Amino acid sequence: AQSVTQLDSQVPVFEEAPVELRCNYSSSVSVYLFWYVQYPNQGLQLLLKYLSGSTLVKGINGFEAEFNKSQTSFHLRKPSVHISDTAEYFCAVLSEKLVFGKGTKLTVNP
Amino acid sequence: SQTIHQWPATLVQPVGSPLSLECTVEGTSNPNLYWYRQAAGRGLQLLFYSVGIGQISSEVPQNLSASRPQDRQFILSSKKLLLSDSGFYLCAWAGTGYYGYTFGSGTRLTVV
Known part of the structure; x- marks a missing residue:
């Protein structure tokens, strides 16, 4: 069965800094990967x-x-974040069904 | 274009009361439909999915049930709510192919 691990539950960054949200997956078949x-x-x-x-x-x-x-990774990146990017981000893998990681809360500080 | 509607947006219900959450999809036919629950710190848990009218698959044993009386309607129900049923419920639909799911705006359920 497929699974997704998001390595960081919270990521604080300053505005205009780069960010990377990490995601690793496991699946025994071909995968289709998503970020929400x-x-x-x-x-x-x-x-x-x-x-x-x-x-x-x-x-x-x-x-x-x-x-x-x-x-087996699918990391999400943005070179320069804005305050409006503050949100929770979910990585997901689709085989028969869409399986999500537990999410990463990104907080962008001024 | 396809749209998904979910209501109500928020709901406060006493323990032991019944529940009915509705989800409808427009602009597509024979969608796969899904109910997810999001509890704090636990990510999104798939509760039920349906590939057609009257066809319901349950992912986890629980106090909830689902029904699909029409092609584009998916209902989440409970006869008697528990405190542990509190959470954010999301409906989603998917068409053929591996293009991901489209989610509704969610229902925040608080059982008191």
Whole structure:
């Protein structure tokens, strides 16, 4: 069965600093990987997805992620964060069903 | 375009009372439908999914049930709520292919 580990439960950063949110997965079959963002008391919004092809995936709001099969990782990055990026971020793997990590709370401070 | 509606947005219910949360999808047919629960510090837990009318799969044993009376309607129910049923409930839909799920705006349930 597939599973997802998000290594950091909370990540505080200053505005305009770069950020990396880490995600590792385990799956015995081909994987499809996703990052979602959740703002307080809202549903989840898809940031980006990896289905196949280029291992560097670009998403909305300036985020990107790199699929690394040998390290079974799919880390999310942004070169310069804004206050408005403060939210919870979820990594997920899809095989038969979508399985989520426990989330990483990103707090961007002025 | 496809949209997903979920209501109510917030709900406060006493222990032992019944529950009915509704989710509907527009702009697509025969979607796969999902109910997730999000509890503090525990991520998102898949509760139920449905691949068609009347077809419900349960992921975890619990005090809740789900039904799909129409193609684009998914209902989450309970006969008697427990304190542990409190949480943020999210409905989602997916079409064919591995393109991820689209989520509704969620229902915040507080059982008191």
